[in-house]
Amino acid sequence: MNLDAVRTFVAVAxxxxxxxxxxxxSITQQAVSKRVATLExxxxxxxxxxxxxxxxxxxxxxxxxxxxxxxxxxEERAAASVRPGSRALRVDVIGxxxxxxxxxxxxxxxxxxxxxxxxxxxxxxxALAAVRSGTIDASFRAVTLPTRQLPDGIEAVRVLxxxxxxxxxxxxxxxxxxxxxxxxxxxxRIWMPGLVTGTEWAVYYDDLAAAxxxxxxxxxxxxxxxxxxxxxxxxxxxxxxxxxxxxxVWPADCDLRRIDLHDPTPVYPxxxxxRGDNPHPALRTLRDYLAARRPGPHEAGTWRPEWxx
Numbered sequence: 001m002n003l004d005a006v007r008t009f010v011a012v013a014x015x016x017x018x019x020x021x022x023x024x025x026s027i028t029q030q031a032v033s034k035r036v037a038t039l040e041x042x043x044x045x046x047x048x049x050x051x052x053x054x055x056x057x058x059x060x061x062x063x064x065x066x067x068x069x070x071x072x073x074x075e076e077r078a079a080a081s082v083r084p085g086s087r088a089l090r091v092d093v094i095g096x097x098x099x100x101x102x103x104x105x106x107x108x109x110x111x112x113x114x115x116x117x118x119x120x121x122x123x124x125x126x127a128l129a130a131v132r133s134g135t136i137d138a139s140f141r142a143v144t145l146p147t148r149q150l151p152d153g154i155e156a157v158r159v160l161x162x163x164x165x166x167x168x169x170x171x172x173x174x175x176x177x178x179x180x181x182x183x184x185x186x187x188x189r190i191w192m193p194g195l196v197t198g199t200e201w202a203v204y205y206d207d208l209a210a211a212x213x214x215x216x217x218x219x220x221x222x223x224x225x226x227x228x229x230x231x232x233x234x235x236x237x238x239x240x241x242x243x244x245x246x247x248x249v250w251p252a253d254c255d256l257r258r259i260d261l262h263d264p265t266p267v268y269p270x271x272x273x274x275r276g277d278n279p280h281p282a283l284r285t286l287r288d289y290l291a292a293r294r295p296g297p298h299e300a301g302t303w304r305p306e307w308x309x
Contacts, residue, residue: 005035192240
């Protein structure tokens, strides 16, 4: 059904005259008549009876009018769902249990009137492509490229340095430790089957392993978080790394320990990336909120890869 014809029908019904409807729509009276006639032909009924005073709805016209208004409202909702400034702010958070999701939840608590559409994309390449195309408005990522090497029009700023923790089961050598220096993990088995070569998190952990002489195992299929936790809990030799703000929930009979890393503390560098010409008003609000929490250029006692300095 032609929505311009439906809009014209509603305008005539509201105005009661073809001429007045034409003036409201900024088209000719002939165009109004043609659109109404086309709609009547599509529906197979007469919608108006012409009178000396203008146009009067027929019984069929009266029956069709509320549905016509519903069609136009649906059109506006559909357009608003993708129109910058009226649709929700779309933000990629990598994973809903990770630190960027917590940052975004805190932002929404501070600005509850901001409509958000939270998505999870696979890696930085997919996120950059989505930001460039306008499919999403922003993404939280570790940016492994220098800022000057980002694609044209893409901007990025560091928003969080998240400390890493060691996750072990109760029988692991370090299970009772309050903290562990990363260098002491050399020779111990760190198991991270979710590392995918070429992703930004794989680059980070490769650099971490090289800096402290660690061996990170990626063998075996990645069955997800719960099987990983079960394996770590039952093992006396396997451990893994998690972010301090990563939300992990395990059954009561699954005994796991989160151990801080110090001397130094490795931190994962989360950045917000966006397109510089994105007009969405909520994007500026999000950026201002994150700017107030932004980490300093260097934090004593922490470690970051060279690309995150």
